[in-house]
Amino acid sequence: MSDNGKPTLLVTGASGKLGQRVLELLLEANTPNIIAATRSPEKLAAFAQRGVTVRAADFDDEASLVKAFTGVDRLLLISTDALGVPGLRVTQHTNAVKAAEEAGVSHVVYTSLYNPEPETPIAIAPDHYSTETALTHSKLGYTILRNNIYTDMLLGSLGQAIQLGSIYAAAGDGKISYITREDCARVAAAALASDFSGRRILDITGPQAVSQYEVAAIVSSVTGQTITYTPLPLEVLVQNMVAAGLPQPIAELYASFDAGTAIGKSDGVSNAFEELTGRKPTGVAEFLTANREALSQPSATH
Numbered sequence: 001m002s003d004n005g006k007p008t009l010l011v012t013g014a015s016g017k018l019g020q021r022v023l024e025l026l027l028e029a030n031t032p033n034i035i036a037a038t039r040s041p042e043k044l045a046a047f048a049q050r051g052v053t054v055r056a057a058d059f060d061d062e063a064s065l066v067k068a069f070t071g072v073d074r075l076l077l078i079s080t081d082a083l084g085v086p087g088l089r090v091t092q093h094t095n096a097v098k099a100a101e102e103a104g105v106s107h108v109v110y111t112s113l114y115n116p117e118p119e120t121p122i123a124i125a126p127d128h129y130s131t132e133t134a135l136t137h138s139k140l141g142y143t144i145l146r147n148n149i150y151t152d153m154l155l156g157s158l159g160q161a162i163q164l165g166s167i168y169a170a171a172g173d174g175k176i177s178y179i180t181r182e183d184c185a186r187v188a189a190a191a192l193a194s195d196f197s198g199r200r201i202l203d204i205t206g207p208q209a210v211s212q213y214e215v216a217a218i219v220s221s222v223t224g225q226t227i228t229y230t231p232l233p234l235e236v237l238v239q240n241m242v243a244a245g246l247p248q249p250i251a252e253l254y255a256s257f258d259a260g261t262a263i264g265k266s267d268g269v270s271n272a273f274e275e276l277t278g279r280k281p282t283g284v285a286e287f288l289t290a291n292r293e294a295l296s297q298p299s300a301t302h
Contacts, residue, residue, distance in 0.1 A: 008071055009192050010035040010105075012057060012096065013078035015043040018111070021185035022076060022192070023047055031193055037068045059092035065099035074107045075100055076192045079128065083253070093131040097138050107141040109191045111184070114148040114177075114203060115265045122265065123256040132201070143191045144201040149257060149266060151178040151206065151287045155294045158219055162295060166228045167216050170237040174261035175209035177269045180282045190276040203270035206281045218285045222292055234259055 009026065013019045014036035026034050027050060036044050037057035044054045057068035059080055069075060077096050082088040093110075100108055116128040135142045161167040187204055210218070216229040232240070234255055241251035260266055273281045288295065 004032060006032045007073035008033040008035060009074050009076070010037055010055075010069060010072040011076045011078070011192070012037045012059075013080065014038045014047075014054075015040050016078065016081075018181060018185055018188070019076075019078050020044075020047075021182065022078075022189045023052060025185060025189040026193065027052070029189070029193065035068075035072060059095055062095040062099050065096055066102050069099050069103035069105055072100075072103065072105050074192055075105045075109070076188055077108050077110045077131075078188075079111050079131070083124065089127045090130045093127070094134050097131070097134045097140070100140060101138055105140065107143070107197060108135060109143045109145065109188060110135060111188060112144050112146045112201075114146045114205065114268070115260070116146065120265050121256050121259040121263070123253045125260075136199075141197050142199050143194075143196060145184070145187060145191060145204050146201060147184050147204045148177050148179045148206065148268075150184070151180045151282070151284055154178070154215065154284070154288065155291060158215075158288075158295050161216075161227060162219065162223060162225060165226065166230045167212050167219075168230050168232055168237065168240065169212050170232050170234040170255060170258040170262065171212050172231055172262035173211055173213075174258075174264060175211045175214075175267040176261055177205035177207075177209040177267060178284050178287075179204055179206045179273070180287055183273060183277075183281045186277050186279070187273050194276070202272040202276070203268060204273055205268060205270045207269070207283050209267040209269055210284050215284065218288055219295070222285070222288050223295060 011019050011022050014023060015038040023036055035053045035055055036047055037055050038044055039058055041054045041056050048054045055068040058064045080089050080092050082092055112132055113125055113128040116125040132144055212229040216227045219227045238251045238255045242248055
């Protein structure tokens, strides 16, 4: 505890979109004792001017993490974006868990993935499952937030779908309970600032699961254009993305989310978000309506 009797909170990955939004939400709530950890402290100068303590932290250097985490009571571990080297992200996250233990952190909030168990085809799931395992094997208290697929990701593909008149995906009839990045930030901030000290795993989802057929209908309603959904075989989807300019590994990564959706790995609905934040999560129709202008920006992700 700090001198004011309030816990000291630290956000890792604080210069990223999710991390910065969590910082904003904590500041809006007048939360004291906020520390932002990042590899690029200069990017957080504006937060430093607002009273946030900024510390340098390198996930590849456990000693730097121990130094950054010293004096921290509760820590938000935002999963890193180290996807280019197999196993690197697990190493980074494990470094963070070990450093948190060594530094005397009492509770870790981790941004995981919905249904990360080994049987899922989603390519990034093993990283999250391994990190969860590291936490369960530690002596730390933890809150694992199993965030479902970002609604925001739709903005990266629907622009092209509007141009072509159809969503092309390999999700079959599967459904996704999309959750917005904003809502993920809200639930992370709430979990970090809470006084929960035990261990829990929470599914973080939107208010309902929707199929790509339903997404197409929503986009049609929002834009006034008729948009359909064309299911594709997984290999054809990958070929299309590569032809559009994506590297093969990235195309396979994106396609793996469709593969998981097709077999029901993304369709659960939980009320954990509302329980932690006291508000309803944003639905797909509400999000796309609010971001109607962004839908006009084409992207070559599918």
